[in-house]
Structures are given as structure tokens and as C-alpha cells.
Amino acid sequence: MLDNTIAAVGPLDESAMTAARQLQARLTKPAGSLGALEELSVRLAGLAGSCPPPVPDRAAVAIFAGDHGVHAQRVSPWPQEVTGQMVGNFLAGGAVVNAFARQAGASVTVIDVGVATPLPVADDHPDGSGGPHGAPEPVVPRLVNAPVRRGTRDMTVTAAMTRQEALAAVEVGIGVAGDLADAGAGILLTGDMGIANTTPAAALIAAFTGADAAEATGRGTGVDDPTYQHKIEVVRAALRRHEPDPADPLGVLAAVGGLEHAALAGFVLGAAARRVPVLLDGVIAVSAALAAAAFAPDSVAAMVAGHRSAEPGATVALRQLGLTPLIDLGLRLGEGTGALLALPVVTGAVRVLHEVATFDSAGVAEK
Numbered sequence: 001m002l003d004n005t006i007a008a009v010g011p012l013d014e015s016a017m018t019a020a021r022q023l024q025a026r027l028t029k030p031a032g033s034l035g036a037l038e039e040l041s042v043r044l045a046g047l048a049g050s051c052p053p054p055v056p057d058r059a060a061v062a063i064f065a066g067d068h069g070v071h072a073q074r075v076s077p078w079p080q081e082v083t084g085q086m087v088g089n090f091l092a093g094g095a096v097v098n099a100f101a102r103q104a105g106a107s108v109t110v111i112d113v114g115v116a117t118p119l120p121v122a123d124d125h126p127d128g129s130g131g132p133h134g135a136p137e138p139v140v141p142r143l144v145n146a147p148v149r150r151g152t153r154d155m156t157v158t159a160a161m162t163r164q165e166a167l168a169a170v171e172v173g174i175g176v177a178g179d180l181a182d183a184g185a186g187i188l189l190t191g192d193m194g195i196a197n198t199t200p201a202a203a204l205i206a207a208f209t210g211a212d213a214a215e216a217t218g219r220g221t222g223v224d225d226p227t228y229q230h231k232i233e234v235v236r237a238a239l240r241r242h243e244p245d246p247a248d249p250l251g252v253l254a255a256v257g258g259l260e261h262a263a264l265a266g267f268v269l270g271a272a273a274r275r276v277p278v279l280l281d282g283v284i285a286v287s288a289a290l291a292a293a294a295f296a297p298d299s300v301a302a303m304v305a306g307h308r309s310a311e312p313g314a315t316v317a318l319r320q321l322g323l324t325p326l327i328d329l330g331l332r333l334g335e336g337t338g339a340l341l342a343l344p345v346v347t348g349a350v351r352v353l354h355e356v357a358t359f360d361s362a363g364v365a366e367k
């Protein structure tokens with residue numbers, strides 16, 4: 001499945017991109033006045049192979065949840081049970097990601113790829129008639145049970161996963177992207193939940209970019225100075241132990257990744273293979289995107305960076321991917337929140353190609 005998906009990832013369609021550039025030049029606005037949105041619209045035309053490309057409607061956020069053996073090294077101030085408890089919160093519609101998904105009209109799918117504790121999924125799961133405060137729920141949050149193992153192993157002691165486990169997690173992500181695309185999603189958004197998951201994200205970013213552990217590591221949920229220094233040493237120790245080879249992305253994911261990182265890498269590849277744009281959230285998403293790019297360099301063409309996470313590693317990863325984030329609000333939450341906030345920017349970029357009049361059609365004089 002992974003090999004077939006990688007083989008299906010192809011380059012942008014140059015003729016659709018040329019058509020989009022020519023159309024942009026005829027629209028009733030000064031050339032270039034929509035800044036980054038213009039090049040984004042051209043790229044999405046190239047991805048779809050048509051001009052204009054379809055408006056990216058029926059947005060779907062997929063929140064991959066997993067736990068981390070490296071949590072035992074005290075790299076996060078939060079107890080591991082919070083991962084499963086937040087999955088319960090996502091399904092009840094009470095998390096920040098749910099509020100933003102309702103605002104954006106996006107569906108929410110939560111995928112358990114390896115939560116360590118039993119999920120507190122309520123019997124009175126909402127029926128779609130309303131969110132927690134009477135807000136409309138466009139689609140009831142859905143749970144997909146696909147645990148590969150109940151949390152990774154501690155990467156400072158041994159590989160976080162076997163190659164088989166990492167591959168299984170990647171294939172869960174590919175499958176979710178395919179299912180959402182089959183259900184009509186015009187754009188896929190990445191989400192994550194996993195206490196301690198900024199530590200493997202930092203290790204992945206260091207492994208794929210060659211950045212020093214200190215550059216790739218951030219404070220995550222907000223660790224204090226001594227814990228931050230310790231977290232950098234934990235990332236450094238894991239890299240020293242495994243010496244992951246960036247040319248072997250499955251090996252890197254297995255050694256120092258997480259189940260949700262591996263699944264997100266597959267999700268990005270699955271979107272790219274289906275030529276559906278994938279809107280990346282924060283540091284966990286971009287660390288997984290580096291793995292996707294290592295598997296299939298052309299997959300970067302399908303990626304849109306939703307925002308610049310406050311985590312320093314996100315900027316290191318975005319630079320390597322050659323992606324400029326759409327918004328920069330100092331967010332450091334994850335869940336898919338930054339991607340959801342950026343969604344109207346992406347939709348707007350495409351809507352322009354569908355709806356804006358040309359100088360000819362509107363009878364507006366040119367300069």
C-alpha cells in the first residue's frame with residue numbers, strides 16, 4: 001500500500017498552472033495584489049490538473065492520537081492519561097479544534113493509532129443536533145479505532161517502533177486520507193493529540209534536516225527552563241543512539257517517531273496521491289510532512305502550510321520543505337487548530353478564480 005501510494009504521487013500539471021496564471025492576470029485587480037494567494041491558487045490548479053481547480057469544500061480534519069514511551073523521561077508536564085481524555089473531549093465536541101471546525105464547517109475524525117489508556121468515550125455521544133453550547137455540529141465527530149500498539153517505546157532506550165509498526169501506522173494514515181477523499185472531502189487537514197509528542201517531532205525534524213537538537217526542540221505545552229534543557233538532551237540522546245538515516249524515512253519514523261507522526265506522514269502521502277490538498281497544522285504535522293517528503297518528494301506539491309507554530313522546529317521544517325505558512329499567530333496548541341484557522345484563506349484563494357470578473361467581462365479599464 002505504501003509503495004503504491006508513493007508511486008501515485010506526481011508533479012504539478014504545468015498547463016493548468018499556466019492557465020491559472022493567465023486567468024489571475026485578467027481578473028479585476030492589480031496584478032499581484034492578492035500576494036501569496038495568487039501563487040497558492042496557481043499551485044492548487046496544478047495539483048487538480050484543471051483551471052480553476054475545485055473550490056476546496058467539505059473540509060475534513062483528521063486528528064491522529066497516540067502516546068509516547070519517551071514520556072517516561074519527563075519531557076512533558078502533563079500526565080499521559082490526558083491524551084485519551086482529550087480524545088473523549090474531541091468526540092464530545094468540547095475542544096478548541098471542535099470550536100474551530102464548527103466555525104469552518106469542517107468534519108472531525110479522531111483516529112486512535114495508539115493511545116495508551118482506555119478511551120473515556122461517553123455513551124451520550126452527541127447526535128449532531130448541537131455542539132456543547134448549542135452550536136451546530138456540521139458532522140458528528142467520528143472515532144476510528146486503529147491502534148497499532150498502545151503507545152510507542154521510549155526512544156532513549158530502544159527504537160520507538162519496529163519498522164512493521166511504523167509501516168502499519170503510515171498505512172492507517174493513507175487509508176484515512178483515501179476514505180475521506182472517497183467521502184468527498186475537497187481538502188484534508190492534519191490534527192494530532194499525544195502528550196509528549198513535541199519530543200519525537202523535534203527528533204524527526206533534527207533527523208530529516210540535520211538541525212541541532214537545540215534548534216529543533218521547543219517547549220511544547222510549556223516546560224520550564226531546566227525541563228527544556230533536559231528535553232533537548234533527551235532528543236540528542238535518542239539521535240545519538242539510533243543515528244537515523246534521513247534517506248530511510250521508515251527507519252527514522254520507527255527509531256524516533258510516534259504513531260501519530262507516522263500516521264500523519266501516510267495521511268499526507270495519501271492526500272498527495274489523490275491530488276487533494278492537505279493543510280498542515282503545527283510542529284507535529286510538519287515533522288511528519290518531512291517524512292512524507294522523504295518518501296515522495298513530489299508530495300510537497302500537495303502541502304499547504306496552515307500556520308507557523310511557535311515551536312522553533314516548525315520553522316526549521318518549513319524552511320526545508322520550502323513552504324511559507326499562511327498565518328502566524330503564535331499558536332502552539334496542535335489538534336488541527338492552526339490548519340482550521342487558515343482554511344478560509346485557502347478557500348478564498350480558489351474562490352477568486354471561480355467568481356471574480358475579468359477586465360473584459362466587467363468592462364473595467366486597464367492601466
Ligand SMILES: Cc1cc2ncn([C@H]3O[C@H](COP(=O)(O)O)[C@@H](O)[C@H]3O)c2cc1C
Nearest residue numbers: 076192193194195196197198220221333334
Ligand atoms: C489539555 C491539552 C490539550 C491539548 N491539545 C493539544 N495538545 C498538544 O500538546 C501535546 C504536546 O505537547 P508536549 O510535548 O509538551 O506534551 C500534544 O498532545 C499536542 O497535541 C494539548 C495538550 C494538553 C495538555
Ligand SMILES: O=C(O)c1cccnc1
Nearest residue numbers: 220282283309332333334
Ligand atoms: O505546533 C504544534 O502543533 C504544537 C505545539 C505545542 C504543543 N503541541 C502542539
